[in-house]
Amino acid sequence: MSQRGCVRCGIRVAARNQREAVVRSWAVRLSGRTSYAHMYRLVDQLPLCAGCLEEMPVIGERICEQCGRSWEHQGQQNLLESRALRCRDCRSIGESALGGNRGLLRYDDWGKDLLGLYKYRGDERLADFFGKLLTLAIYRYFRSGQFDYLVAVPLHAKRLSERGFNQMERVAGQLSRAIGVPVQDALTRTKETAKLSQQTGREVRIHSMQDAFAWKGEAAHPKKPSRILLLDDIYTTGSTLRACAQAIHKDETVKSHIWSLTIFR
Amino acid sequence: MREYLLYVKVGREPIQAYVTPCFRVDQHFWQEKEGSQLYVIGRTPSLAMAFSLRERLHQYLQERQASTVNEQALAGMRQIALTGVRESNALYGHTFSDDQSGPREWFAWRERVDEQDGGSSPLSNRGDIEQVKEVLAGRALLWEEMERLLQTHGIAVPDLPQLLQRLVLSGDAQWLPGVRLQVRKSWLRHSLELECTRCGSGKEKIELTTCHTCGQGCAYCTECIGMGRSKCCTPFLCVPAKRAPSSHTGHAGRLAWSGRYSRDQEVAADRARQFVLNHWGRNVEFLIWAVCGAGKTELLFPSVVAALEQGERVLIATPRKDVVLELAPRIQRVFPEARVIAVHGSSKEKWEECDIAIATTHQVMRFYQRFFLVVLDEVDAFPYHQNPVLYRAVARAVKTGGRLLYLSATPPRYLQKRLVAKKKSLLGRSSYALYSSSHVLLPGRYHGHALPVPQICTVSGLDKLLAAGRVITPLHDMLKASLDAGRQVFVFVPRVEEVPRMLGYLQVMLPDYREGMAGVHASDPAREEKVMAFREKAVKLMVTTTILERGVTIPGSDVAVVGAQAPVFDEASLVQIAGRVGRSPDDPKGTVLFVQSYRAAAPQAAVRQITQMNQLAKQLRDRREMA
Numbered sequence A: 001m002s003q004r005g006c007v008r009c010g011i012r013v014a015a016r017n018q019r020e021a022v023v024r025s026w027a028v029r030l031s032g033r034t035s036y037a038h039m040y041r042l043v044d045q046l047p048l049c050a051g052c053l054e055e056m057p058v059i060g061e062r063i064c065e066q067c068g069r070s071w072e073h074q075g076q077q078n079l080l081e082s083r084a085l086r087c088r089d090c091r092s093i094g095e096s097a098l099g100g101n102r103g104l105l106r107y108d109d110w111g112k113d114l115l116g117l118y119k120y121r122g123d124e125r126l127a128d129f130f131g132k133l134l135t136l137a138i139y140r141y142f143r144s145g146q147f148d149y150l151v152a153v154p155l156h157a158k159r160l161s162e163r164g165f166n167q168m169e170r171v172a173g174q175l176s177r178a179i180g181v182p183v184q185d186a187l188t189r190t191k192e193t194a195k196l197s198q199q200t201g202r203e204v205r206i207h208s209m210q211d212a213f214a215w216k217g218e219a220a221h222p223k224k225p226s227r228i229l230l231l232d233d234i235y236t237t238g239s240t241l242r243a244c245a246q247a248i249h250k251d252e253t254v255k256s257h258i259w260s261l262t263i264f265r
Numbered sequence B: 001m002r003e004y005l006l007y008v009k010v011g012r013e014p015i016q017a018y019v020t021p022c023f024r025v026d027q028h029f030w031q032e033k034e035g036s037q038l039y040v041i042g043r044t045p046s047l048a049m050a051f052s053l054r055e056r057l058h059q060y061l062q063e064r065q066a067s068t069v070n071e072q073a074l075a076g077m078r079q080i081a082l083t084g085v086r087e088s089n090a091l092y093g094h095t096f097s098d099d100q101s102g103p104r105e106w107f108a109w110r111e112r113v114d115e116q117d118g119g120s121s122p123l124s125n126r127g128d129i130e131q132v133k134e135v136l137a138g139r140a141l142l143w144e145e146m147e148r149l150l151q152t153h154g155i156a157v158p159d160l161p162q163l164l165q166r167l168v169l170s171g172d173a174q175w176l177p178g179v180r181l182q183v184r185k186s187w188l189r190h191s192l193e194l195e196c197t198r199c200g201s202g203k204e205k206i207e208l209t210t211c212h213t214c215g216q217g218c219a220y221c222t223e224c225i226g227m228g229r230s231k232c233c234t235p236f237l238c239v240p241a242k243r244a245p246s247s248h249t250g251h252a253g254r255l256a257w258s259g260r261y262s263r264d265q266e267v268a269a270d271r272a273r274q275f276v277l278n279h280w281g282r283n284v285e286f287l288i289w290a291v292c293g294a295g296k297t298e299l300l301f302p303s304v305v306a307a308l309e310q311g312e313r314v315l316i317a318t319p320r321k322d323v324v325l326e327l328a329p330r331i332q333r334v335f336p337e338a339r340v341i342a343v344h345g346s347s348k349e350k351w352e353e354c355d356i357a358i359a360t361t362h363q364v365m366r367f368y369q370r371f372f373l374v375v376l377d378e379v380d381a382f383p384y385h386q387n388p389v390l391y392r393a394v395a396r397a398v399k400t401g402g403r404l405l406y407l408s409a410t411p412p413r414y415l416q417k418r419l420v421a422k423k424k425s426l427l428g429r430s431s432y433a434l435y436s437s438s439h440v441l442l443p444g445r446y447h448g449h450a451l452p453v454p455q456i457c458t459v460s461g462l463d464k465l466l467a468a469g470r471v472i473t474p475l476h477d478m479l480k481a482s483l484d485a486g487r488q489v490f491v492f493v494p495r496v497e498e499v500p501r502m503l504g505y506l507q508v509m510l511p512d513y514r515e516g517m518a519g520v521h522a523s524d525p526a527r528e529e530k531v532m533a534f535r536e537k538a539v540k541l542m543v544t545t546t547i548l549e550r551g552v553t554i555p556g557s558d559v560a561v562v563g564a565q566a567p568v569f570d571e572a573s574l575v576q577i578a579g580r581v582g583r584s585p586d587d588p589k590g591t592v593l594f595v596q597s598y599r600a601a602a603p604q605a606a607v608r609q610i611t612q613m614n615q616l617a618k619q620l621r622d623r624r625e626m627a
C-alpha cells in the first residue's frame, strides 16, 4: 500500500490480514498465464484497501472473444445466444484491422469517479494506479514477449493542449517500464471528435471516427510484420480503437498484428 | 502556445518590470499614458518563469534605485534573467524524478525580440472592458473558470488576453501564475520553491509534470485540484470589487429575529459590532470565542446588520457543505430583505450577486476583495487550518479596509496568541481576558449552566484488554449507568478500523443493549441513516470516529472517548467532543469520560480548558450579581 492510503476511499491503515486474504484470492483467480507469485505481487502493489480491492469489478472468465466484454453482465437476450463466441455487437461489425480487445474491469461506479478524477480533473498521481492495473491486465491476458511495441491512443493536439496531458501516454510509459516493451509514438489524431457524451447514437460515433487518426514516420514502413498493442482507458463501442488499427494498416506495406488492451470494458 | 514577454519601463516613476502576453497593448498603453521608454528583456512560454524572473528584476531594481538605464544596465538585467532561467532549468530537472530522458531544456528563453509582435491586434473597446470588469469584480479565478463565467454571462470577447492585460495595466486586475516558482538560494545549495497562488499550498502538495499546454517545466497543485487545476501555466486572475454593490442600501440590513440574548451574549454581540463599525481602528481581525452551546450564530447578527446598513457585502465561511445548506435558509429568514446565496461546489447560484454569501472554505478562494465583512465560522475545523497561508487565501476575499471575524469554541493557539490578551491575577496566575480590542470571550452556555467537566481514567494495557474482551470497569459502569437511565451515549474511538471492533466488544460487554448499538465512520455509505436513527433514539449507543465531534447534538446524551491518548484527539477536538453533552436547557448536565492507556497531555489540557471556562463564567456571573 502506498503512503497515501487507498486511492479509492482514502483509508490509510488497512486490516493487514484481511487484505492479504483478498490479494491471495485474486492472485489465484488471475494467474492463468503467469505464476501465482507474480500475480500476487501485481495485485498486492495496487494502492487499494482490503474493501475496495475485494469489490474490484474484474471481468470474469467468460467473455466475448473479440471485444473482451463479460458475458455475465449482459441482458437476457445475449444469455440465450451464449453459445456464440462473439457478442452481437462484434458479429455486426465484420472484418476489422483490430484483432481483438481485452479489458480488465467493468466500467461501473467502482471506477467511474477514479477515472474522471484522473482524466478530467487531471490528478496525475493516479497514473501510477492505472499503470499498475494495466500491467496486471497484460499479464492476465497475454504472454510476455507477445508484442513488439505499445501504442497509446493519442488525443487531438487541441484537446491535449487544453488538458495538459494525455492520460494514456503516462500510463503507457509506466507499463512499458514494467514489462520492458517500448512505446511507439507515431500515431496522431488528425480529426477533432466531439466528446463521447455529446454524440448521439452509435452510428454517428462510428462514422465520426473514420480517418480520425494517422500513422506516421518510420513506423509506417516496417520490414516485417510487427505486433502492436494499442492502449486506451476504456472500450465503449470500440470505434476509436478500430479507427486506430485501421489507420495503422492503411499506410503499411507489411501488415501488423494489432490487438488492444483497455482498463475498462 | 502563448508566450510571455518580460520588459522594464523607464519613465517618471521608478523603473518597473512587467510581464505581458501581448506587448502591443503595453506599448500602446504606456505611450498614451506618459510616453515612457520600454526595454524588452526577453520572452518565455512559461508564465511561472516570466513572473519568477520579474521578481528577480524587482529585487535588483530595488537595490539599485536608479531612474535611468544604459546599455550596460540592460545587459546586466538580461544576465540576471538568463541566470534565473539556467538555475531553474537545472533545479527543475534535478527535482523531476520522473524524467528518463536526461538533461533537457525545461524553460525556453529568448532574448532577441526584434520582430513585431503579432501584427495589428485590435484594441478592445470600452464597452467590452466595462462588461468584463463588472462580471469579474470581486473574483479570483483560474483562466478556464473565468472563460466559463464570461460564457455564462453571454460575453464573448475575441481578444480576451489583450483586454485583461489592459485591466492589469490600469490597476483594475492582477494576474499571477496558478503555481509560482522561485529559486530559493542558500549557501549550501539552491532549491526550487513552488507555491499554489490560489490555496497557498507549498511544495509537498505540488507535483511536477510534463505539460502539453505550455510545453515547459510545469507543476500543478494537488490540494485544490477539486476546483480545477492550478498550474504554472494557468493564469490566476484577481479583480477587486471597487464599489459597494447594493442599490437598496438600508433595507437589506433589516433584522427579523424574535429570539432573545442572554446578558452575556448581548455584551459579546455588541463588542463584535463595535469592531465592525470602527472604521479608524487598526484592528482588521477579531475573534469571538464562545464555548460549545453558547449560541454563537446569533452573536453575528448585529455585526452583519452593521455591514449591510452601510451597503456592504457579507461573507460567512464555514468548513462544511452541510452547514452551508443549513445556515443559508436560517440567515435568509432573519434577513428577509437581503439577497442570501449558498456557495458550495455544486450550487447553481454561486456566481450570483448577493448581500450575504454563505460559502464553504474552498469557495472563499474564488473571491477577491469582494466583501467588507468576512466571518470564518469554526475556524479551527477548516481544512489545513494549521497552514497560515490559508489565511492569506481567505483574507483575499476581504475588501481593502474590511473586517475579518473569527468564530470558534476552540480557537487554535496561534490565533489565541495573536488576538486574545492574557491577564495576570493578584496571585500571579494568568488567565484569559474576557475581552480586548481584538476579541471577546463567552465562557458560559446560553442556558447558564456550567460545562460538564470530563473525568479522565488511565487504564494501562487498554488495547490488550479490549482485544481480550475483558471488562474495563470505569467504562462499563459509566455506559451502563447512562443506558440504564434511558440516556444515549456517543463512544468515540481514534481510527475507522476500531469502530467495528469496539462495537463488537460493547455488544458482548453490555448484552442487554446489544440491539440498540451502531457504528458509523466518515465514508460509511449508511452514515446519514445511522445518524438519523440515533437522533430518533432507535439507536442508543453510537460508536464513531472524530467525524461526529461537531454538529451532531443529541439532547440527553453522554460521551465516552476510548483511547483518548491517541494523537487524533488533540485538546480542541476533546473540548468539542465534551461540548456535545448538556447543551439542552432541559438537560444541562451529563457525563463525559476520557479513557486513556497512558497519561497524555491532550485530555488533561482539555479538562483544564473546560474548568477554566467554568471559572470565568462564574466570575462573570458573580460580578453581574454584585453590580
Ligand SMILES: [Zn+2]
Pocket (backbone or CB within 6 Å): A006, A007, A008, A009, A010, A011, A048, A049, A050, A051, A052, A053
Ligand atoms: Zn479503499
Ligand SMILES: [Zn+2]
Pocket (backbone or CB within 6 Å): A064, A065, A066, A067, A068, A069, A086, A087, A088, A089, A090
Ligand atoms: Zn464483443
Ligand SMILES: [Zn+2]
Pocket (backbone or CB within 6 Å): B196, B197, B198, B199, B200, B201, B221, B222, B223, B224, B225, B230
Ligand atoms: Zn492549490
Ligand SMILES: [Zn+2]
Pocket (backbone or CB within 6 Å): A164, B211, B212, B213, B214, B215, B216, B217, B218, B219, B231, B232, B233, B234
Ligand atoms: Zn503547463
